[in-house]
Amino acid sequence: MRKSICFIAAVLLLFSTLHAWAEDNYRLWLRYERVTEPALYNNYRQSVKQLIFPAGSPTLKVAKTELQNALGQMLSLQPAEANTVTANGTLVIGTPQTSTLIAQHRQELNTIRREGYFIKNTQQNGKVTITIGANTDVGVLYGVFNFLKLLQTHSSLNHLALIDQPKIQCRILNHWDNLDRTVERGYAGSSLWKWHKLPGYIDRRYIDYARANASIGINATVVNNVNANALSLTTDYITKAAALAKAFRPYGIKLFLSIRFSAPVEIGGLKTADPLDAGVQKWWKDKADEIYRYIPDFGGFLVKANSEGQPGPQTYGRNHAEGANMLADALKPHGGIVMWRAFVYDDKVPDDRAKQAYNEFKPLDGQFHSNVIVQVKNGAIDFQPREPFHPLFGAMPKTPVMMEFQITQEYLGFSTHLVYLGQLFKETLASDTYAHGKGSTVAKVIDGQLDHQPLTGMAGVANIGSDVNWCGHPFAQANWYAFGRLAWNPEQSPNTIADDWLRMTFTNDAAFVNPVKQMMMDSREITVNYMTPLGLHHIMGRDAHYGPGPWVAQAGRPDWTAVYYHKADSAGVGFERSSRGSNAVAQYFPEVRNQLENVQTTPEKFLLWFHHVSWNYAMPSGRNLWQEMVHRYYSGVDSVRNMQKTWSLMQGKIDNERFAEVKDLLAIQEQEAEWWRNSCVLYFQHFSKMPIPAGYEKPDHDLAYYENQKFYFIPGTRGVQ
Numbered sequence: 136m137r138k139s140i141c142f143i144a145a146v147l148l149l150f151s152t153l154h155a156w157a158e159d160n161y162r163l164w165l166r167y168e169r170v171t172e173p174a175l176y177n178n179y180r181q182s183v184k185q186l187i188f189p190a191g192s193p194t195l196k197v198a199k200t201e202l203q204n205a206l207g208q209m210l211s212l213q214p215a216e217a218n219t220v221t222a223n224g225t226l227v228i229g230t231p232q233t234s235t236l237i238a239q240h241r242q243e244l245n246t247i248r249r250e251g252y253f254i255k256n257t258q259q260n261g262k263v264t265i266t267i268g269a270n271t272d273v274g275v276l277y278g279v280f281n282f283l284k285l286l287q288t289h290s291s292l293n294h295l296a297l298i299d300q301p302k303i304q305c306r307i308l309n310h311w312d313n314l315d316r317t318v319e320r321g322y323a324g325s326s327l328w329k330w331h332k333l334p335g336y337i338d339r340r341y342i343d344y345a346r347a348n349a350s351i352g353i354n355a356t357v358v359n360n361v362n363a364n365a366l367s368l369t370t371d372y373i374t375k376a377a378a379l380a381k382a383f384r385p386y387g388i389k390l391f392l393s394i395r396f397s398a399p400v401e402i403g404g405l406k407t408a409d410p411l412d413a414g415v416q417k418w419w420k421d422k423a424d425e426i427y428r429y430i431p432d433f434g435g436f437l438v439k440a441n442s443e444g445q446p447g448p449q450t451y452g453r454n455h456a457e458g459a460n461m462l463a464d465a466l467k468p469h470g471g472i473v474m475w476r477a478f479v480y481d482d483k484v485p486d487d488r489a490k491q492a493y494n495e496f497k498p499l500d501g502q503f504h505s506n507v508i509v510q511v512k513n514g515a516i517d518f519q520p521r522e523p524f525h526p527l528f529g530a531m532p533k534t535p536v537m538m539e540f541q542i543t544q545e546y547l548g549f550s551t552h553l554v555y556l557g558q559l560f561k562e563t564l565a566s567d568t569y570a571h572g573k574g575s576t577v578a579k580v581i582d583g584q585l586d587h588q589p590l591t592g593m594a595g596v597a598n599i600g601s602d603v604n605w606c607g608h609p610f611a612q613a614n615w616y617a618f619g620r621l622a623w624n625p626e627q628s629p630n631t632i633a634d635d636w637l638r639m640t641f642t643n644d645a646a647f648v649n650p651v652k653q654m655m656m657d658s659r660e661i662t663v664n665y666m667t668p669l670g671l672h673h674i675m676g677r678d679a680h681y682g683p684g685p686w687v688a689q690a691g692r693p694d695w696t697a698v699y700y701h702k703a704d705s706a707g708v709g710f711e712r713s714s715r716g717s718n719a720v721a722q723y724f725p726e727v728r729n730q731l732e733n734v735q736t737t738p739e740k741f742l743l744w745f746h747h748v749s750w751n752y753a754m755p756s757g758r759n760l761w762q763e764m765v766h767r768y769y770s771g772v773d774s775v776r777n778m779q780k781t782w783s784l785m786q787g788k789i790d791n792e793r794f795a796e797v798k799d800l801l802a803i804q805e806q807e808a809e810w811w812r813n814s815c816v817l818y819f820q821h822f823s824k825m826p827i828p829a830g831y832e833k834p835d836h837d838l839a840y841y842e843n844q845k846f847y848f849i850p851g852t853r854g855v856q
């Protein structure tokens with residue numbers, strides 16, 4: 136008997152060590168690690184001894200399960216369930232429909248709308264309670280996740296008086312996932328959606344995906360690529376999508392589909408997809424009716440039309456509004472919406488690519504039906520490491536306009552480079568458009584405040600795939616997380632978001648959190664320095680967008696080359712977008728335009744975006760432009776080395792697996808940063824004809840070496856033209 140007990144104990148010990156050893160990072164920020172600090176542990180246990188949480192609906196059920204699992208893991212505790220408050224340390228959770236105790240909080244309930252929640256310390260029957268209340272079940276779910284965040288980040292549970300609600304209605308991921316499970320610009324494995332096993336088999340990851348999204352307030356998802364395959368609108372695929380929608384539904388997540396504008400021809404057997412054709416209109420109406428039969432809460436359509444070879448209304452001589460409205464009318468009876476992308480440019484149009492979306496969309500302001508929202512990328516070119524805000528923000532006061540950010544790091548080192556995008560997102564959101572004078576930030580445009588828009592949204596191109604750790608790089612999870620948090624409230628600080636994420640994902644140990652947070656906060660600027668300093672843009676390798684390619688001069692069309700954008704010559708470098716050049720600056724409101732018109736007042740970070748500047752131009756640092764550019768590239772690489780140093784000090788503070796993975800990835804990042812630096816410095820030197828100043832390490836190879844590098848099977852490129 137003693138022997139077998141010892142044996143079982145040994146096996147259990149072995150398993151627990153193996154478990155601790157096998158850290159695969161699957162759990163994201165929902166780890167619910169045991170609270171080990173004794174005072175906190177006891178305090179938390181005292182605060183949640185009893186639970187009043189009647190949970191009838193699927194959403195309340197998942198909220199309750201999440202809570203119970205988390206409390207079990209963090210505090211080894213299952214609170215006693217009760218109907219009335221009989222003990223100090225009672226957790227009261229629900230809506231006015233499920234709980235009379237919640238219904239008493241009229242003031243809070245009146246303040247929050249559909250998806251908001253409150254978390255408060257109150258007294259009931261003379262006993263101390265924590266109350267989590269909301270008007271709706273999904274509000275309760277958000278409240279529970281935020282309460283668990285308090286525990287995960289070791290926050291105090293005294294004096295709780297939180298009232299929170301989303302500032303943006305549609306907080307949506309865009310998956311660029313193809314039906315064959317390749318992911319356009321995806322660097323974290325293949326698509327999560329196993330179409331061939333749907334609708335029969337629901338993978339556990341669909342549920343964990345939905346949980347993770349709900350925990351940060353994401354409430355919608357587009358499951359297929361914007362470069363859409365018409366097949367996704369066939370009955371077969373609608374049935375499959377319906378199974379996904381059903382899996383997501385308890386978590387408050389609505390499913391949307393990207394559509395191919397020519398679907399009526401491709402799968403409907405019609406001769407045309409002209410939006411003004413009655414047959415086409417009927418086809419879409421019938422299709423919408425069919426979708427809603429399978430997915431009653433279907434969100435609507437995302438549309439990439441007349442962009443990069445995709446069909447659209449212009450194919451039939453109609454404009455974007457006519458195309459969008461036809462689809463909107465089909466969805467309207469069911470409450471669906473159309474997200475119509477403004478990412479349009481055409482190499483047949485001679486104008487600067489940066490101007491084309493504004494040129495096409497601004498004149499259509501006011502012509503879209505009320506259930507259309509125009510989806511605009513953060514900048515006018517394409518998700519570059521840094522772009523000035525898109526001039527369409529603030530320019531269409533009579534049209535709902537939503538943000539499209541890219542979470543997947545197409546132009547920011549794939550899933551190999553540690554780049555915290557909270558900073559990038561925030562920089563755009565905080566930019567002042569001056570649409571209605573000072574303070575008219577992009578955030579206020581997209582949360583609807585500025586022009587009183589009833590329909591609001593923020594989309595993020597997902598970085599999620601089948602990799603066990605979801606996003607490829609452990610720190611890429613932070614970008615999914617930060618997107619959700621900023622979509623909920625674009626005014627939040629990236630610093631706070633990084634802090635929460637680190638605590639939940641790694642540890643609450645300040646000796647880890649503080650230095651690593653600083654590293655995250657600096658990481659985006661560092662990447663800009665070694666990739667595209669001073670406003671350079673679109674100088675990456677062609678097609679796959681992997682690594683540097685400032686020399687790319689042939690790419691099928693001029694606006695896909697690098698030379699189109701940097702315009703380096705012996706006189707200088709940069710794209711002249713002032714009135715002396717393409718006059719793209721005229722698309723901004725006067726305060727912004729005037730600042731950007733002039734080289735002297737243009738912020739350094741956008742200098743070469745807006746101006747062609749001579750190599751000898753005196754920069755504020757005292758260096759000339761050439762020297763400044765070299766300095767930035769070198770400092771970018773040096774900073775990556777500093778990141779490596781910071782990280783190496785973290786050994787032992789977290790599990791060895793993630794420590795080692797990040798260490799290895801940082802080493803690749805350092806090599807690739809060097810590759811960017813050497814390629815770009817050598818390439819631009821060709822024009823500046825000035826030496827790399829003394830004191831800098833010399834590039835290992837000559838320019839020809841870098842130009843001749845060849846890469847095969849680069850991820851994210853299948854299906855890319």
Ligand code: BDP
Nearest residue numbers: 319320361362439478517518
């Ligand atoms: C670019 C990508 C391309 C996308 C396109 C888009 O390179 O793969 O299809 O954007 O947003 O960033 O439609």
